[in-house]
Amino acid sequence: MPKPRIxxxxxxxxTDEVDDAFAVLRGHAPAEQSSPPARPKANILGIYARHPAxxxxxxxxxxxxxxxTLSDRVREMVILRTTWLGFGEYEWAQHVWMSRAAGYLTDAEIAALSEGPDAAQWSPGDAAVVRAVDEMCTVKNVSDVTWSELANQFSPEQLIDLTFTVGTYDMHCTAFTVLGLQLDEGLIGFPEHHRRDA
Structure with a gap:
């Protein structure tokens, strides 16, 4: 979308109400600070700031x-594949940047996430994760075969977190497109060949 709707x-x-609403983001910051924390400038947080409740x-x-309970690597694999499939450019760009900066994923792995579960990059376990994302995003379920492969490597808690991570970021793809969320300065979006209207 060429311009934001909100x-x-x-x-x-x-306002103070907005700052208070975002207090959860400071949960991992030091308890004692001599000055108020800097307000994050991400466009999505600026949209959220319009609705403190x-x-x-x-x-x-x-x-x-x-x-x-997911590892950082698996979480980012799941988010990137979900947002690639759902044309969620904002979250894709944010999490590519984050994954590279933190070393969660290599450039080769990020490229393989745009290819899918059959990419040569993946181990059988990784391929099962990517395949599960594809199934959740396309048929809104996971086959028994894929689920069995997931259950062999993840605990019940991790399976729940994985499922809700896919569902949440699939929802983000829709919500952020509808709201016209624009990329933050410096982020690199999808390649030209991967556009919903391409």
């Missing part, structure tokens, strides 16, 4: 997914 609220216009309900769940 423009991000500039951080200088955030939504933030208070949403952010604890979002933070759970970020720090769930």
């Amino acid at each position: 423009t991000p609220l500039p951080t200088e216009d955030w 939504f933030v208070r309900g949403w952010m604890p769940f979002s933070q759970h997914l970020r720090h769930s």
Whole structure:
């Protein structure tokens, strides 16, 4: 979408109510700070800032997914494949940047996530994860064969977190497209050949 349908609220216009709603994001910061924490400038947070009640309900769940029972590597594999399939350019760009910066995934793995479960890059276990994402996003279920492969490598808690991570980021693809969420400055979006209208 060429322009936002809901423009991000500039951080200088955030109220105390907005700051309080985002307090969960500071849960991993030091308890004692000599000055107020800097307000994050991501466009998605600027949109959320227009609805503090939504933030208070949403952010604890979002933070759970970020720090769930899944390893960082598996979480990012799941998010990137989901957002690739759902044309969720904002989250794709954010999580490619994050995965590279933190060393969660290699460039070869990121490229393989745009190819799918049959990419030569994957071990059988990794291929099962990517295949599960494909099945969830296309047929809204997971085959018994794929589920069995997942259950061989993940605990019940991890299987729940994996399933809800896919479902959440699939929802993000729709919501952020509808809202017209724009990429943050410096982020690199999808290649030209991967566009919904291409």
